[in-house]
Amino acid sequence: MKKPNDNVSMEMPSGLSLSPSQDQAINRILNDLMEKCPAQFILLAELSGQLISYHGERGKTDLNALGALVAGDLAASQEIAHITNQYQHAQLIMREGPETTAFISEAGHQMVLYVRIHKEVPIGWARLVIREVSRTLAEVMSMPVEEVEKLNLDLSEEKLNALIDGNLDSIWHE
Amino acid sequence: MQINWQLRELNLKIVYYGPASSGKTTNLEQIHRRVDPAHRSELVSLKTYEDRTLFFDFLQLELGKISGLTPKIHLYTVPGQVRYEGMRKLVLRGADGVVFVADSAPARANANIVSWHDMKYHLISNNLSMDHTPIVLQCNKQDLFGALALVEIKYLLQIQDLLSFPAIAMNGEGVLDTLKAITRSVITKVQHQSASA
Numbered sequence: 001m002k003k004p005n006d007n008v009s010m011e012m013p014s015g016l017s018l019s020p021s022q023d024q025a026i027n028r029i030l031n032d033l034m035e036k037c038p039a040q041f042i043l044l045a046e047l048s049g050q051l052i053s054y055h056g057e058r059g060k061t062d063l064n065a066l067g068a069l070v071a072g073d074l075a076a077s078q079e080i081a082h083i084t085n086q087y088q089h090a091q092l093i094m095r096e097g098p099e100t101t102a103f104i105s106e107a108g109h110q111m112v113l114y115v116r117i118h119k120e121v122p123i124g125w126a127r128l129v130i131r132e133v134s135r136t137l138a139e140v141m142s143m144p145v146e147e148v149e150k151l152n153l154d155l156s157e158e159k160l161n162a163l164i165d166g167n168l169d170s171i172w173h174e
Numbered sequence: 175m176q177i178n179w180q181l182r183e184l185n186l187k188i189v190y191y192g193p194a195s196s197g198k199t200t201n202l203e204q205i206h207r208r209v210d211p212a213h214r215s216e217l218v219s220l221k222t223y224e225d226r227t228l229f230f231d232f233l234q235l236e237l238g239k240i241s242g243l244t245p246k247i248h249l250y251t252v253p254g255q256v257r258y259e260g261m262r263k264l265v266l267r268g269a270d271g272v273v274f275v276a277d278s279a280p281a282r283a284n285a286n287i288v289s290w291h292d293m294k295y296h297l298i299s300n301n302l303s304m305d306h307t308p309i310v311l312q313c314n315k316q317d318l319f320g321a322l323a324l325v326e327i328k329y330l331l332q333i334q335d336l337l338s339f340p341a342i343a344m345n346g347e348g349v350l351d352t353l354k355a356i357t358r359s360v361i362t363k364v365q366h367q368s369a370s371a
Contacts, residue, residue: 015175015268023180048268049232050176050185050248065218068232068248072220075264076229083260155241160365161358167237167245168354171213174346 016046016110025140030055033133043114070114103130108138175270184243191293192275193285194254197314197343202231204349227253230265263296271308271360278313278321290331308359311338312352
């Protein structure tokens with residue numbers, strides 16, 4: 001099987017495929033956001049809830065659950081906006097609390113960004129920076145790819161099925 | 175679906191759909207109970223005060239590597255109650271595969287039909303094709319007196335060709351078989367889709 005390397009981007013017919021260069025660019029952008037805002041914690045997920053990246057102190061937070069909930073939160077807010085005829089692109093949700101404020105922002109058509117800041121960070125500044133970063137993240141995903149390879153699991157259907165069954169059997173307790 | 179080549183992860187989303195009280199959450203509870211904790215997340219449930227699903231349940235499984243990629247399976251349920259139609263549409267967003275959990279109680283035959291058509295409608299509204307989205311049917315509550323047989327439920331839903339499994343999710347029967355079948359279908363589809371792209 002031909003393996004992807006750091007300089008090769010992949011293309012899938014649907015869904016989100018992150019090349020190593022896109023992954024690195026995203027991490028750079030989120031690192032900058034951590035410092036510039038400054039933020040306590042940042043999480044980036046795909047719109048269907050799958051975790052892409054996180055920065056900051058996670059503690060005992062279940063990141064996969066958080067990704068699913070953040071995406072669900074944005075989806076619900078978008079739907080509220082749709083049914084009240086208030087939908088606008090690049091939506092930003094803000095939850096202001098006594099100690100921290102959390103933002104949930106659309107990052108293009110494929111991703112959702114969650115940012116938590118301390119109460120001492122000016123909200124207007126944070127909002128401005130988060131909007132800018134959301135736009136930059138969307139641009140990263142629309143970057144032209146230098147070279148395209150197909151995902152090739154390189155397995156017959158029979159072998160693939162046996163592998164999946166074996167995998168699930170091995171983690172299952174009756 | 176999301177692939178991260180840096181982390182070598184293949185993330186897939188599978189949604190358990192079906193009428194109210196058909197056993198969607200029970201499926202996830204059984205998976206959570208029976209899967210090695212090192213390979214799963216905690217079960218997240220957004221419930222109403224009456225202990226019914228409000229938005230979704232969520233559980234992530236991590237399988238061993240396949241051709242160098244680690245598949246991470248994200249399992250969701252939809253709220254089955256009629257008034258949560260908007261939520262069901264949102265949960266289906268980006269689904270790579272669907273398990274339709276039918277209630278085998280004869281009195282719930284019509285609820286199954288309504289839910290099946292509701293699912294078709296919401297798949298289409300999420301730009302997901304019925305023909306290209308892997309779907310597995312689970313006929314749950316087969317232990318009920320007078321339970322509808324698989325063939326009867328398939329006839330009612332007009333889906334004779336669909337892969338289907340009998341189940342008694344409450345005690346775990348049929349849960350793993352269903353999970354295996356939908357996981358196989360989804361990963362096989364990913365392989366075919368990418369090979370023909």
